[in-house]
Amino acid sequence: MYSTLEFDIRPGSGIGLFEIGASLWTILDTLRRLQTHFPQIDIKYDPDTSTLTPLIVQLRPHIDLLFSGTHQRLHTITIHKLQDSSPPLILKYKDIVLSSPEEVLRRVGVSRTFGPTYPTGSDDLRYPGLWFSFEEDVRPIDVGVGKGAHVTGLKGKQAEDRLQEVKKIMISQKGNDGKAQDALDEVAECPAMHGDIERAIIKLHDGIRLYFYPTGTKPLHIRLNETTAQDLTLDLGPPLRVHYKEDERMTIHSTDKGEEGDGESDYFYNYFQHGLDFFISGGTHTIKKIIVHTNIPGSPLFQRYKRCNWEIEGEPEDDEDDTPPRKRFYDRFETISHFLSPKEPPPSMHLNRTDDEDGLQLPNPTTRLYGYDGIILEVLESSQVVSITLF
Structure with a gap:
């Protein structure tokens, strides 16, 4: 039996105990004391350039933490497999439950909670410090329209889009236009430092x-x-x-x-x-x-x-x-x-x-x-x- 993980999302700042700008040493030292919550931790880096390589700390199955190469600061947090039940995951934003074992996060829920967003040229929804990504080939059966449903025309396409399931959430420092940071950029100075x-x-x-x-x-x-x-x-x-x-x-x-x-x-x-x-x-x-x-x-x-x-x-x-x-x-x-x-x-x-x-x-x-x-x-x-x- 797995204990449920519950995190609050803070756009541009972090989730739960993970704060953008925190050092690699601080995060790993904290995780060492939370082995019951995060029993499997993997660290990935390029051994040929390990002095300056960005690192990824994987907390299976839900969270990836990307750290910058020079200062080893938490740069980007990625949350995926939102509906994986080992362990169950609950995500909140300002006391609003976005995703839980009972609540599937969909495009309509993102728009209802966060409002309009910037055009990205892709299917993603990007807000300052926050990015929602969807699976490309979504079928009606996967989004809950029903086995017998037949989606046609513009109304059907809009309904399908509204019910797209969020597959990945990314949190990074806020920009002025909603664009995602380059993974090789250093983290700008912030209170966590x-x-x-x-x-x-x-x-x-x-x-x-x-x-x-x-x-x-x-x-x-x-x-x-x-x-x-x-x-x-x-x-x-x-x-x-x-x-x-x-x-x-x-x-x-x-x-x-x-x-x-x-x-x-x-x-x-x-x-x-x-x-x-x-x-x-x-x-x-x-x-x-x-x-x-x-x-x-x-x-x-x-x-x-x-x-x-x-x-x-x-x-x-x-x-x-x-x-x-x-x-x-x-x-x-x-x-x-x-x-x-x-x-x-x-x-x-x-x-x-x-x-x-x-x-x-x-x-x-x-x-x-x-x-x-x-x-x-x-x-x-x-x-x-x-x-x-x-x-």
């Missing part, structure tokens, strides 16, 4: 500047060996997790004798919701390292962290240069490596994050670590940078 990081500018040997939504909010400058754990809590709120360092395997590679410890346990502040980790000294409680995550589908750390839209800033050409060169999260490793050092890439270390995960198979299970002056790149076999560590 407020409080999230819009971009992060990384400066070697200095730290990171965080720019937040809404645009125009004063950026936050976090400095290595200066910003404290208390500063982070005041500016970013408490971390979702505090993790005390126990793994000392990397100290064998360190030339800094201080890495062996200063009498106090170093610890991490994990801000999964921002795609950031901060490694903090147990003695001074200042930030020693900043780790920034790209959240690439198919990588071992996918969905543990929200994508942080990072950029590495280089030195300006002169004192009057206010647009210093930058490399971004979607640039290939070879490009970023040459930006950091024109020499050949340094020797790498091999890392397999799935060693402790029996039976886990991923398109990119292993990564390589490349160390430069002040920064470490963690790189997939596909030359995509999955994370960076600033120190």
Whole structure:
């Protein structure tokens, strides 16, 4: 026995708990806690361009969620199989039941509820932020006219059109003319983004500047060996997790004798919701390292962290240069490596994050670590940078 799913439709905004503009990380984190309602979830993407590929999250059998490629924001919601009873689906608009197991949504019901619409050149009905699609070859028996009915002439065609059953509903951001958004477009800034990081500018040997939504909010400058754990809590709120360092395997590679410890346990502040980790000294409680995550589908750390839209800033050409060169999260490793050092890439270390995960198979299970002056790149076999560590 399936429990009934009930959603309110908000044109240009979303349905139920799904809000246009919400991040992929937030949606999947929510769905993880609702497995009884959504037991089967599939994620589809192009593995060849997974850093920038749009993603589709399928909640079978009724809902597809399309996320933009760059910022991983919910772009379009598609509802289909409205009459599939596993589970039953109820759709409402302003307390009006549009579709339910007892109520089939038809063209006449759409027109009665939403009124006139824009001409589309097709059979669809498109409203700002809302789109209804119909099956093309509709027969009288399928729309409830009756087995013995004989439809002829203009009146018969109009009756058939009025009773067309809605097969698919799409919700996206509102346009000015009712046209559907391009699936490759990014989502325009909206309230669902407020409080999230819009971009992060990384400066070697200095730290990171965080720019937040809404645009125009004063950026936050976090400095290595200066910003404290208390500063982070005041500016970013408490971390979702505090993790005390126990793994000392990397100290064998360190030339800094201080890495062996200063009498106090170093610890991490994990801000999964921002795609950031901060490694903090147990003695001074200042930030020693900043780790920034790209959240690439198919990588071992996918969905543990929200994508942080990072950029590495280089030195300006002169004192009057206010647009210093930058490399971004979607640039290939070879490009970023040459930006950091024109020499050949340094020797790498091999890392397999799935060693402790029996039976886990991923398109990119292993990564390589490349160390430069002040920064470490963690790189997939596909030359995509999955994370960076600033120190």
